[in-house]
Amino acid sequence: MLAILLARRGFRVTVYERRSDPRGANLDSGRSINLALAARGIRGLERAGVLERVMPFAIPMRGRMVHTDGGAELQMYGVRPDEVIYSVGRAHLNLALIEAADRFENVELRFGRAATGLTADNRVELRDAAGRVETAELAPTIATDGAGSPVRDALAVRGIARVREEPLAHDYKELTIPAAGGRPALDANALHIWPRGGFMLIALPNPGGTFTATLFLARHGANSFEQLVTGDDVQAFFQREFPGARALMPDLAREFFEHPQGQLGTVYTEGWHAGGDVLLLGDAAHAIVPFHGQGMNCAFEDCVELDDLLAKGGSMDEVFAAFERRRKPNTDAIAEMALENYVEMRETVLDPEYRRKKAAAEKREKSDPNAIPRYSMVMFHPEIPYAEARARSLTR
Ligand SMILES: Cc1cc2nc3c(=O)[nH]c(=O)nc-3n(C[C@H](O)[C@H](O)[C@H](O)COP(=O)(O)OP(=O)(O)OC[C@H]3O[C@@H](n4cnc5c(N)ncnc54)[C@H](O)[C@@H]3O)c2cc1C
Known part of the structure; x- marks a missing residue:
């Protein structure tokens, strides 16, 4: 998504990806892994011009069906019929974005290249499957290499990024x-x-x-x-x-x-950029646990916000610094809300008191459109930053 938004702004972009090119592979073979897509992610897909390619295979989910010994009960996510979230296949989504990015003449995709670190002058170093090493030709580097980011590690070794990883048990x-x-x-x-x-x-x-x-x-x-x-x-x-x-x-x-047993955790980072040379974005800067269904949505929102800041202008150093200032309080807030939502999903949904409060909150929202429940602010209201959503829900 970021490559598309940058290409639209006229930048020359090279995307380095550790995995091989998924085009031509049979998407329906092997495991199907899906994600919940909500308003923040939808806004990013819309801006990148990819939404209409994604929606045909997105399945609307209007609520959570809670299965207990006594049967199943549907708890609606929103109060309006359009307040739904979507289940999307990770492989289909990746493919739609890759195909769209590849249409730009100023985007080059290089698969099978793994970032291993940074050179002394902050260029990204890469290695292919045969062990051949190369240095990225273009600068700056925006590192979107996920929760285990080697680029983040390189910034940490230099004392630029201060990283706290909190694995979930x-x-x-x-x-x-x-x-x-x-x-x-x-x-x-x-x-x-x-x-x-x-x-x-x-x-x-x-x-x-x-x-x-x-x-x-x-x-x-x-x-x-x-x-x-x-x-x-x-x-x-x-x-x-x-x-x-x-x-x-x-x-x-x-x-x-x-199937593998996957690990989960939260990555808190301070110092997301090395001047105007390198920026961490997405899970590389702020991986979270998946219980609010927001990691990808948040990463897509990162892309939109970086695009907005680039539109305003300024040096890369200024843009990257403004990006961290603007995003950090919000990514910290969603990290906490995601942890809190694990308790809600596995335990609190069973509590009759929770169900009574939820019903009361929905009633309030119908008569006062500003009294939006936290879940709705996060999932359906991208105009409300995560930090504000959390603060508003805590003061109620
Ligand atoms: C079980 C689970 C369920 C989830 N469910 C949801 C959900 O419902 N909704 C939601 O919004 N989010 C969900 N998430 C979170 C979501 O998957 C992530 O937040 C999102 O994928 C982050 O995107 P990213 O591009 O920052 O990182 P990633 O998606 O991790 O992408 C990183 C990319 O970089 C590549 N890469 C990695 N290392 C290197 C390297 N060294 N060099 C070059 N390339 C590299 C990887 O191959 C990958 O393509 C879930 C996560 C998990 C684990």
Whole structure:
């Protein structure tokens, strides 16, 4: 997205990507991983001119379907019919953006190049699969190399970036709920949650009627990944905790051991730029846990805000400094809200008091459009910065 926005401003852009070119690969083979897209991300896709390529495969989710022993209850996300979030396939989204970026003459895509660090004069150093080393020809570098960013590490070694990484004690594992007789086995227009207090299972719909389910569970201790050693352990755990979902997962044990166990955490960084030479953006600057469905949305919002600052003009150093000043309070706020939302999703949604308060908040919002609940401010109101959304919700 950033390459597209920069190209539109007339910059020459080279995109270096560690992975190989996904074009030509069969997107429907292998694992399907999806993300919740909301208003902040939609605004970015719109600005990049890619929204109409993404929406045909985006599935609206109007609320969270909470599965308990007593059955399932739909808790609507918003008060208006258009207040929905969308499930989008990561691979399709990547492809739409790559194809759109490649249409610009001033964008060059170089796959199979991994950033390894920075040279003394702040150029990015890269290595290909054969071990050949090159230095980026263009400057400045905007590092969007994700939560484990080697460019961030290089800035940290020089004392420019001060980094605090807070790993979560819970990991995740992605599983599949296949279509049943060609039809979705669950309501396809909802995000499904099986909250169990200390842990949870969620599922988001895919085109074709399948769902990607994600188990979030502690690494160690009672009810943890370390206890799920054999196929029987996995089956017994799911039968005890998620019998309804287990009945929909014929490949549960095989997938459980074939799919990786992913780690989660928050990365807090101060010092996102080296003068006008290097800037960290997206997860590289501020990775968060996924429980508000905002990491990608926030990264897309970064792109829009950097684009706005470039439009205003000034030296790169000034633009990068203004970017960090403007974004840091907001990315800190969404990092906290994402952690808080884990407790809400796995536990609080079960509490009758929470449901009463939610109903009261929705009623208030209908009569006073300024009394917007926190979830709605984050998901449906990109004009309200994250920090303001959090502050407004805490003063209520
Ligand atoms: C389980 C899970 C569920 C999530 N669900 C949601 C959701 O529902 N909604 C949402 O908004 N967000 C969600 N997120 C967060 C979202 O995935 C990230 O915030 C988002 O992908 C960040 O984008 P990015 O471009 O900054 O980094 P990434 O998406 O990590 O992209 C980094 C890119 O850089 C490449 N790269 C990495 N290292 C190098 C290197 N050294 N050199 C060159 N290239 C490199 C990678 O191959 C990749 O293409 C979720 C995350 C997880 C883990």
